[in-house]
Amino acid sequence: MCDILTSLSIVNKRLHSVAINYHRFQLDFKYVKKWQDFNYFCRRSLPLSFQIVSVKLMNQHDAVMPLKTHQFFSDLKITKNTFPILNSLSISHIDHNLWKSIKGDIRQIKSLISISIYLSTTLKYNPACQLTVDILRDLLYWSSTLKNVYIEADDRLVDISRFNLRREQISSIEHLTLRYITINIQHLYLIVPNLRSFDSKIASVHHIQDTYLYSFQHLQQLSIHVNRFHMLTIEQLLYPMIKLNQLVITGNQMYNDICDGLAWERILTNIISFKFMFSFEENHDLIQLDSFRSSFWLEQNHWYVQYDYSKIGKFSLLYSIPYFMNTYPWFRMKETIVSESTGQQPIVFSNVNRLIVDYQRPINNELRNRFTNIEELILEDNGKSFDMLINDIVPYIDMLFINSLAINQCFSEFDEDNFVQFIMSIPHLRSITIPIDLLRLSLNNCWRKIKRLKILPRRQIWSARFMEKGLTSNEVDMLCSLFRSMEQISFHVDTMPYLLEFLTKMPKTLSTIVIEHMINGLSTDITASTTYKCIQSFACSHRVFYKFHENELAIVWI
Numbered sequence: 001m002c003d004i005l006t007s008l009s010i011v012n013k014r015l016h017s018v019a020i021n022y023h024r025f026q027l028d029f030k031y032v033k034k035w036q037d038f039n040y041f042c043r044r045s046l047p048l049s050f051q052i053v054s055v056k057l058m059n060q061h062d063a064v065m066p067l068k069t070h071q072f073f074s075d076l077k078i079t080k081n082t083f084p085i086l087n088s089l090s091i092s093h094i095d096h097n098l099w100k101s102i103k104g105d106i107r108q109i110k111s112l113i114s115i116s117i118y119l120s121t122t123l124k125y126n127p128a129c130q131l132t133v134d135i136l137r138d139l140l141y142w143s144s145t146l147k148n149v150y151i152e153a154d155d156r157l158v159d160i161s162r163f164n165l166r167r168e169q170i171s172s173i174e175h176l177t178l179r180y181i182t183i184n185i186q187h188l189y190l191i192v193p194n195l196r197s198f199d200s201k202i203a204s205v206h207h208i209q210d211t212y213l214y215s216f217q218h219l220q221q222l223s224i225h226v227n228r229f230h231m232l233t234i235e236q237l238l239y240p241m242i243k244l245n246q247l248v249i250t251g252n253q254m255y256n257d258i259c260d261g262l263a264w265e266r267i268l269t270n271i272i273s274f275k276f277m278f279s280f281e282e283n284h285d286l287i288q289l290d291s292f293r294s295s296f297w298l299e300q301n302h303w304y305v306q307y308d309y310s311k312i313g314k315f316s317l318l319y320s321i322p323y324f325m326n327t328y329p330w331f332r333m334k335e336t337i338v339s340e341s342t343g344q345q346p347i348v349f350s351n352v353n354r355l356i357v358d359y360q361r362p363i364n365n366e367l368r369n370r371f372t373n374i375e376e377l378i379l380e381d382n383g384k385s386f387d388m389l390i391n392d393i394v395p396y397i398d399m400l401f402i403n404s405l406a407i408n409q410c411f412s413e414f415d416e417d418n419f420v421q422f423i424m425s426i427p428h429l430r431s432i433t434i435p436i437d438l439l440r441l442s443l444n445n446c447w448r449k450i451k452r453l454k455i456l457p458r459r460q461i462w463s464a465r466f467m468e469k470g471l472t473s474n475e476v477d478m479l480c481s482l483f484r485s486m487e488q489i490s491f492h493v494d495t496m497p498y499l500l501e502f503l504t505k506m507p508k509t510l511s512t513i514v515i516e517h518m519i520n521g522l523s524t525d526i527t528a529s530t531t532y533k534c535i536q537s538f539a540c541s542h543r544v545f546y547k548f549h550e551n552e553l554a555i556v557w558i
Helices: 002-009 013-021 035-051 065-076 096-107 125-140 231-238 261-267 295-300 386-393 416-424 436-440 473-482 499-505 530-541
Strands: 025-028 052-057 088-094 114-119 148-152 175-183 197-202 221-227 246-252 273-280 304-310 315-321 337-341 354-357 376-380 404-409 431-435 452-456 488-492 512-516 545-549 553-557
Touching (some): 035 065, 088 096, 231 261, 431 436, 499 530
Parallel strands (some): 354 376, 404 431
16 A cells, blocks of 8 residues: 555645545555564555554454554554554454554544454453453443444354352443343443444343333444343343334244244334344243234335244254344254245245355255355265265355365375365365374375465364374375465474475475474473474574464464
8 A cells, every 4th residue: 555655645736635635545464474674564554554444453364463453553652643543453362462562552533433343263261252352341431432342252152151140330331242142131231321323232131120110222223242131131121122123032942932923023113124033942832823824014114924843853044034134043954844934935045155064963965945045165084985075065165255175183094186176166265274294195196276275183082182194295295286375374382393495495485384293182392392492493594584472382473
């Protein structure tokens, strides 16, 4: 961006004026791969800081993003005058140390209106809970100008419903999103009374006291994930929200009284947009959709619902259509499925972009036809023929949209040619996670477009030890020549005994190397290892940045 501006400014006076006076620049550092390029970009960004409105240091797939974030704030030495019009900031891979090191700099940005925080996916459960609470406590009372807060944990569902977030002052936050985070919504009533939108998983709601009758009366958009709710509980929850017009509810193990379309009519009088998905476990009655066929549902609002029931799995779903979720619990839908809908159009899951396929969780063929936009495919081979696994996928899934493939384990025999043909049938594949034995048998031209590679060591079922020896010198040569578009590679130290040779021959496109150093689940002293010596030797003759993370990972940023 900086070079483009420099070039424009010398063309003529008009373009010079445009380049100098434009005040809406948005920086996204996920596109800056190399260490030297990032340093250059940071230096050139400082003179333009008064023209920048948005900064993104966010990419969950980029292992060096924490290093980028730390370096960005260190290099720019932010003061209250550095980013006078910056109103949006997004950061990923946040852990305790990174948040502690940058939050003082972020506080200096007085114009900040919106902030998005994505927690590190390597955090254990209890530290993740505490970090979520610490960040939320900071942001809720950050400043009167901050209005939008987004915090996302990984999909383990961090529960902070028992933590106290209250302080003496009232928060000025108006839009709060807590993805994969469970919170006590009643605890928030007196903390953020001016919320306009709220999105989170909420803990069980008890009887609403008179104190809360006018809570969240400014709320217009609500998206919640709940467990084991009755209809009465939802009525009590929504009653004070007199301005609510957009409602999304996802419910697990719900009670049958939630399936009363007439009862919903009383609640949804002022609702313009209503989306929902409710799941029901065994021992529930079959759901009848007659109450969802009234004029209120079909003619006045054009709201349609779908019911899927698996008798074998003793599991069913009731959801609004079109289907709005990005996941579908297909592994609970076994063998024959009974479906009923109040709409006319065929059901497709266009928002579902991730699919796991294995033989322990068989998928119904009819359901597979509904997945029209799968981007990430995960294969689990549990002793069955790999060829059969491929044959069960290809006829049903549109391979055109898949860009990420993970093969987490491989114990059965397979045909090498069939596997290569399978890979070639995925034209936009850019990310691959693959066991070392499978990679060694398929070192050919099918990998030339891969940008991210993760090599898994082969594990014997009866042992946690890595029994397969690493790549040979010739295989390292082939790896470097065949993966010529590779930008990031991850592997265990045992899979790359010729590490220095790999470093000297790696593709020029490579910017990130992640080396796992765990042995039998235990950390080892990286500084006393061959890995440490190889990286230090390589760094003496090349401009790279490297860091060792708690004796578990070595990260090289090239």
